[in-house]
Amino acid sequence: xxxxxxxxxxxxxxxxxxxxxxxxxxxxxxxxxxxxxxxxxxxxxxxxxxxxxxxxxxxxxxxxxxxxxxxxxxxxxxxxxxxxxxxxxxxxxxxxxxxxxxxxxxxxxxxxxxxxxxxxxxxxxxxxxxxxxxxxxxxxxxxxxxxxxxxxxxxxxxxxxxxxxxxxxxxxxxxxxxxxxxxxxxxxxxxxxxxxxxxxxxxxxxxxxxxxxxxxxxxxxxxxxxxxxxxxxxxxxxxxxxxxxxxxxxxxxxxxxxxxxxxxxxxxxxxxxxxxxxxxxxxxxxxxxxxxxxxxxxxxxxxxxxxxxxxxxxxxxxxxxxxxxxxxxxxxxxxxxx
Numbered sequence: 001x002x003x004x005x006x007x008x009x010x011x012x013x014x015x016x017x018x019x020x021x022x023x024x025x026x027x028x029x030x031x032x033x034x035x036x037x038x039x040x041x042x043x044x045x046x047x048x049x050x051x052x053x054x055x056x057x058x059x060x061x062x063x064x065x066x067x068x069x070x071x072x073x074x075x076x077x078x079x080x081x082x083x084x085x086x087x088x089x090x091x092x093x094x095x096x097x098x099x100x101x102x103x104x105x106x107x108x109x110x111x112x113x114x115x116x117x118x119x120x121x122x123x124x125x126x127x128x129x130x131x132x133x134x135x136x137x138x139x140x141x142x143x144x145x146x147x148x149x150x151x152x153x154x155x156x157x158x159x160x161x162x163x164x165x166x167x168x169x170x171x172x173x174x175x176x177x178x179x180x181x182x183x184x185x186x187x188x189x190x191x192x193x194x195x196x197x198x199x200x201x202x203x204x205x206x207x208x209x210x211x212x213x214x215x216x217x218x219x220x221x222x223x224x225x226x227x228x229x230x231x232x233x234x235x236x237x238x239x240x241x242x243x244x245x246x247x248x249x250x251x252x253x254x255x256x257x258x259x260x261x262x263x264x265x266x267x268x269x270x271x272x273x274x275x276x277x278x279x280x281x282x283x284x285x286x287x288x289x290x291x292x293x294x295x296x297x298x299x300x301x302x303x304x305x306x307x308x309x310x311x312x313x314x315x316x317x318x319x320x321x322x323x324x325x326x327x328x329x330x331x332x333x334x335x336x337x338x
Contacts, residue, residue: 015082019191022047023225062102068109081121099161107172117178125159144310178237185244189221190335204257211266220323244311245322260333
């Protein structure tokens, strides 16, 4: 860890206590930068407990314009990672509010305070998915940074919210903001296994029986943090980069996780008819009990798609080597079993 001084640049990070935000904050501190984080009074701080005392905290959130103005005062750089990832219908309104309006607020505050550069963590979902009617059954579709958003039944509301959030960033660029955007695929890391991508590990740990056809694109959270920090302090601006180390089938990923946990991997394929039945049953159970569904209409559709996200552009620009899936799975499983 480099020694921090009063002259070290302050980097403001939203979503500091989340999976990506905590990894970014850890990387910044290691590189000798001061970190200012935003948190709500009831924020879960477990992912930053080892660095919590090294971060300057501002109480508020991205919908609180006053707290954003306070947080960005005297800041040189900002990284916006805060977002809601959900495919549950009842979360939709708040998700759009946080992801779109929250990003607009961050952009406006960054313009007002005249920060040097903003890094925005988006998602490959914001690139959009092709209309399935234009793709042959079973065909693998490769998507890169030139992908243009098109309306498709495969686009999730989460994807739409991140697409609209990106538009706010590009609007800020048009108004004079220097920015970089990264689009990670499924981010694997040491998170809360009751939330977002880390739930995949919990699913395998509990020795669930089923896996779905389709491909999953992945990237290590440490690689995301490294790319974001390097881009922020580079001369690069007003560019976007897909962050994706590769792709495997769900069955292959689950098998690797099961091996690391010493568990039995899922062994039964979920058919199309079964998936359509399960999400309806889960929707009813969620409505009756208030619990989160294991699968939704949106995730049932997207889990069968065969999309490959090309993450090579960032390697050519920064020379980053992605971590292998084996080392990521081994590290994350070791963390979770503690």
